[in-house]
Amino acid sequence: xxxxxxxxxxxxxxxxxxxxxxxxxxxxxxxxxxxxxLAARYRPHSVDLADITVGGDLVEGAVHGSWAVTIxxxxxxxxxxxxLTAMIRHTVRAEVRxxxxxxxxxxxxxxxxxxxxxxxxxxxxxxVHAHVTxxxxxxDVSVVNAGHLPPFVLRGxxxxxxxxxxxxxxVYPDISLTQVDLRLDGxxxxxxxxxxxxxARDMAQQLYPxxxxxxxxxxxxxxxxxxxxxxxxxxxxxxDSCRSHDDIAIVVVQAAT
Amino acid sequence: MSEAFEDRELDADGSRxxxxxxxxxxxxxxxxxxxxxxxxxxxxxxxxQEAEQEASGLLVVDLSALDFMDSSGxxxxxxxxxxxxxxxxxxxxxLGEGAPRRVFAMLGLLDKLQIVPxxxxxxPDATAQQP
Numbered sequence: 001x002x003x004x005x006x007x008x009x010x011x012x013x014x015x016x017x018x019x020x021x022x023x024x025x026x027x028x029x030x031x032x033x034x035x036x037x038l039a040a041r042y043r044p045h046s047v048d049l050a051d052i053t054v055g056g057d058l059v060e061g062a063v064h065g066s067w068a069v070t071i072x073x074x075x076x077x078x079x080x081x082x083x084l085t086a087m088i089r090h091t092v093r094a095e096v097r098x099x100x101x102x103x104x105x106x107x108x109x110x111x112x113x114x115x116x117x118x119x120x121x122x123x124x125x126x127x128v129h130a131h132v133t134x135x136x137x138x139x140d141v142s143v144v145n146a147g148h149l150p151p152f153v154l155r156g157x158x159x160x161x162x163x164x165x166x167x168x169x170x171v172y173p174d175i176s177l178t179q180v181d182l183r184l185d186g187x188x189x190x191x192x193x194x195x196x197x198x199x200a201r202d203m204a205q206q207l208y209p210x211x212x213x214x215x216x217x218x219x220x221x222x223x224x225x226x227x228x229x230x231x232x233x234x235x236x237x238x239x240d241s242c243r244s245h246d247d248i249a250i251v252v253v254q255a256a257t
Numbered sequence: 258m259s260e261a262f263e264d265r266e267l268d269a270d271g272s273r274x275x276x277x278x279x280x281x282x283x284x285x286x287x288x289x290x291x292x293x294x295x296x297x298x299x300x301x302x303x304x305x306q307e308a309e310q311e312a313s314g315l316l317v318v319d320l321s322a323l324d325f326m327d328s329s330g331x332x333x334x335x336x337x338x339x340x341x342x343x344x345x346x347x348x349x350x351x352l353g354e355g356a357p358r359r360v361f362a363m364l365g366l367l368d369k370l371q372i373v374p375x376x377x378x379x380x381p382d383a384t385a386q387q388p
Contacts (some may be wrong), residue, residue: 075328124328124335126364147364167365171335176365197326207325246327 033060033067035191036253037225043196043234044083044247049056052131058251068096068105071192071251072127073148084123087116092129102131102144103177106169110146112168124170128192130251138185139255144177146168149198152214153182154189154228157221159214162190186231189254191217196248197232200240208239225254273297276304283314286351290322298329305337309346316346321353321375326360336388338370349373 038058057070070092076085091112095105106129113125126148132223133140133164143151147168153160162182167175200208214233220228229252237246274297277288285308300304308316318334320326334350341348349371352358361367 073328075332124331149363165363165365167369168331172369195327 009051033058033134034065035136035256036067036132036139037252037256038067038069039225039229039252039254041229041250042248043233043237057089057092058253059096063099063133063184066145067132067134067253068092068102068129069132069190069192069251069253070127071148071194071249072125073194073249074123074125076123081124083112084116084125087112088125088127092127095132096131101179102129102142103179106146106166106177107175110169110175111173114173124168126168130190130192130214130253132184132190134255138183138188139253141182141184141190141253143180143190144181145162146175146177149193149195151193152191152217153184154191154217154220155185156187157218159217184253184255186255186257189225189252191228191232192251192253193232194247194249196246197250199246200236200248202239203241208236212239225252228254274300276300276376278304278308279380280302282326284317285312285314288319288322290324292308293320293323293330293333294325294327295306295329298333298376299318301330301333305333309337309340312346314347314361316348317351317373318348319351320357321351321355323357326357330357331364331366347371351375 031127039060057068059068060066062146070089072085072088074081074088076084088109091109092105093107098109098110106127109127113123116123125146127146128143128148128151129146130141130143143162143164144166145151145164146163146166150161150163153162162180164178166177169175197213198208198210202208212235213232216232217228219233223231231252232250233248273292275290277290277381279286279288287301287304287308291297293301294387305316305318316337320330320334323330338348338350350361352361352374353375358367359372
């Protein structure tokens, strides 16, 4: 076989692996969650390689009607990073289904990461993990942040940052976590995102400003979760003319009106 | 007072990352200026590893003059800190008051590492505050 055919075959194999991994690491697009609207967007920095460093997940909790939402970002690139992303996803799913609360889920994830590989490889990750329970007028949310960018809550056109300080995962056995409880009224949305957004760059090499993200979210007042996630990704993609090096993930959880 | 003082830039070649090295007695400070990300990480790692061989006292990785740092910079520090603990050496990081400090604070690392302040006698370009 001619060399170019080998190259083409290798390219196709890599693309297939990347697509399979992406499907495995991303949340289902529209799980049936009564009382909630759930949406996610993902944009890999490369469609050609199995080089996935972010993940999001929406999984039904042990208690009927409760949902767990997670977004994570691992340090590193390539297959090891993708493998760690997968391990995080499956560990969180298992711990949620065992009925653990948000802090316990994240602590158990940290333990699993340390057991799997120590600091020698500096395989660390940041995660926001929230449990959401819908009711007829909104939803109660408990948020834990392990070193990740603070999520936003969109209430009408007002944007609140959810500050829940906590340690990164996979490095130290003694992590500190803070659980923040908040209320989403009908139409309010919790927005989780990765630093592929805030590290996107325009032609002038300027970083995507947090203020611009707030403006985009504010302009989404009254819109459903899917439109919010889509608007954020569209604006970052329009700004990010250089196709920055990091993956982008956005997860939106909204209380139904 | 310094017995032997050396202060020189190692990579003034137009790279997005400029590495400076300051040796004073047995202490060595590796200063990083510009952008530290996956593309420039190797350059910084080499400088830190060379300094580890040389420093008989405190090794300081100075991130305070970086304009941009992603998780690569955190990885650099965590690995160097782990090596120092394993080998019984002293290692600290200088964050300044700008973006690097905010990154390390967000990750919950300020109480995990030895943090030293920016030296008042550092050259102006090494003490510039982040936007």
